[in-house]
Amino acid sequence: MRSASVEIEGSWARYELGRADLAEATCREALGLPLTGWGQDYDKVTGIESGIQTVGVTGVGGIEMLARRARERRKNAIWLVGVVSVSFVFSLLCSPVARVGQHATVVLAVDPDDGDNGVVEYRISPPNPFYTISNSTGKIRTTGVTLDRESADPRNALLMRTIVISASDRGTPPLRASVSTTVFVNLLDLNDNDPTFVNLPFVAEVLEGLPLGSSVFKVQVEDPDEDNNGLVTMALQVGMPRLDFHLNTSTGVLTSTAPLDREQIAQYHLRIVAHDAGKFPRTSTSTLTITVLDVNDETPTFFPRRYNVSLQEDVPRDHAVARLNCSDNDAGLNAELSYFITDGNQDGKFSVGFRNGVVRTVVGLDRETQAAYTLVIEAIDNGPAGSRRTGTATVFVEVLDVNDNRPIFLQNSYEASVLENVANGTSVLQVQATDADQGENGRVLYRILSGNNNRLFTIEQRTGLVSRGRRALDRESTSSHVFEVEAYNSDQGRMRSSVRVIVYVEDANDEAPVFTQQQYNRLGLRETAGIGTSVIVVRATDPDTGDGGSVAYAIVSGSDRKFEVDVSTGLVTTVDHLDYETKTSYLMNVSATDQAPPFHLGFCSVYVTLLNELDETVDFLSAGYEATLVENVATGTEVVQVRAQSADNMNQLTYRFDPDTSPAALALFRIDGVTGRITVMGLLDREMGDLYTLTVVADNGGPREDSTVRS
Secondary structure (H helix, E strand, O other): OOOEEEEEEOOEEEEEEOOHHHHHHHHHHHOOOOOOOHHHOOOOOOOOOOEEOOOOOOOOOEEEEEEEOOOOEEEOOEEEOOOEOEEEEEEEEEOOOOOOOOEEEEOOOEOOOOHHHHOEEEEEOOOOOOEEEOOOOOEEEEOOOOOOOOOOOHHHHHHHHEEEEEEEEOOOOOOEOOOOEEEEEEEOOOOOOOOEEOOOOEEEEEEOOOOOOOEEEEOOEEOOOOHHHHOEEEEEOOOOOOOOEEEOOOOOEEEEOOOOOOOOOOEEEEEEEEEEOOOOOOEEEEEEEEEEEOOOOOOOEEOOOEEEEEEEOOOOOOOEEEEOOEEOOOOHHHHOEEEEEEEOOOOOOEEEOOOOOEEEEOOOOOOOOOOEEEEEEEEEEOOOOOOOOEEEEEEEEEEEOOOOOOOEEOOOEEEEEEEOOOOOOOEEEEOOEEOOOOHHHHOOEEEEEEOOHHHOEEEOOOOOEEEEOOOOOOOOOOOEEEEEEEEEOOOOOOOEEEEEEEEEEEOOOOOOOEEOOOEEEEEEEEOOOOOOOEEEEOOEEOOOOHHHHOEEEEEEEOOOOOEEEOOOOOEEEEOOOOOOOOOOEEEEEEEEEEOOOOOOEEEEEEEEEEEOOOOOOEEEOOOEOOOOOOOOOOOOOEEEEOOEEEOOOOOOOEEEEOOOOOHHHHHHEEEOOOOOEEEEOOOOOOOOOOOOOOEEEEEOOOOOOOEEEEO
16 A cells, blocks of 8 residues: 655645655655656656665655746856755654665756756765765765764764755856755664763762661663663672662662672672663663661670789880780771770879870889789770760789898897807897898898808898707806897899897806905904904806806814904905914814805905004013112212013013102102113212112003002
């Protein structure tokens, strides 16, 4: 079935042909031209012969042809055949992959002139890089340049879709068509474009902990192809490690299907596949990176939670004690930690780095003051105020001992008393020192450092027990011993101290009293010494002490009861009158006895000689003397010689007249004081006196009264 329609608009006729093979017949019929030989009537003929070629597609091709009745005009006496200007509006289907020289369509222009005046030549103006035209036949062919229906270049897009063709004859001058013919090319869609992701690849950020079903991202895809070729469907690539998201295949909205935890998966790399619905679908793949932003939902965690550190007490200040390992799985400020010591550091011995978590010593440690510390360390993240999280660790610090303490004796000095006769090895005393250090550093050893002359004492190295040495003690030689004991450690280091030990040697009564002299002499004791007269002091010493050194004296023999000795003082005194004339000397044996068992004795002799004193009476040999003289005897005549004697026989006796003798007699007589001779000194006259009594005194110089005799 063939059909055609013609619409006349003024001098233009518009034809719409249903099929290409109706072109010629329909045009001739519509114009009232014979179906054959239509080109012979130049004044009437306006014919259009057109062909259409569709390449690579099927369906009905539409051709619009505009024809205007042509008139031949002549100018300047030359008849020029004007070209009938036929303007075609072609709508042709053309494949974008047309080969070089592939026939696209044919345009026809008619010039009713004869000869060269009627020969029409065609050209594309302006030039079109995509098409060529035969200048004689009007056949339009492709140049082989790729036809891209979806080209974004507006100029190329226009040139690919419109071909402007002008026609001119070969007459002189050539007459061009008054209008150009435009061929509109309808490029058939070929599924030659991949779906294009508008907003991928992209990195989307989303907070962790997002509620399920929350929209995360909308994927946008474009495909410039038409119909099914441009209908895009999206999907997540199968094989993702976790199906935490769902992609709406048509809208491209990506929603969460599982809780997002940045600490488990901080970033998702989603492979999104887009494919069109063409017969041979084209596919594109791109990546959507989803970065899960941190929320402060993790607590700082120490590993380990307890640190055990052993530290010598002599470490310097600022010594690194422990480097804490604490992590917070959050990110950014939420994972930035600050460290604090919250307990166990009351004396401020330690510090912790605010940022680095290094525990250090602030001052020196002293194990003897505190042997262990339990520090509680808190790590606080720097998340938003009100949501900060805290982790806790314990650092147990054991302070190890260093030998930095001297042994200290429990007393400033030690004193003890011991009997001098104790046996060898007898314990005297025990010194004791303590050392605040630990273990071997605190074990104290002892030794006698100085003052132990003759090694009278020994000390047990480990116990500090002081005992008597091999040599015996002698209190009488040395009553006290002072020596120095040192306490030291086994390392023989500088940590040592000493103490003074005084041992008092107590007396054992092992000494006998000893007199200061073996014999005491008292020469010339007056025989007239009264009873109780001190004669001499004997002295005995006993180096023992107490009763053992207390001496009691006694006269053992030789005193004839004339003397006694004071039992305590040793003073010898007379207890009876002495008489030189009876006994001139005494030799006594005196003892000294100590007062403790076994009561040792000492002896000495006391020799006393008496001094003869004039303690005896002077006696004349005759109680009286008588003499007879004649008067007038010569002067110097011896009258009589008196003689006296004394038992003392010490001094020369002297004689004198008693002062009471009458003066008359004294005037006539004199006496020789040595010989006792009485001689006449004056003239005797019987008539003056016939009897004279002379009293003669014999004197030996003693203290007693002189003896007298009358003559």
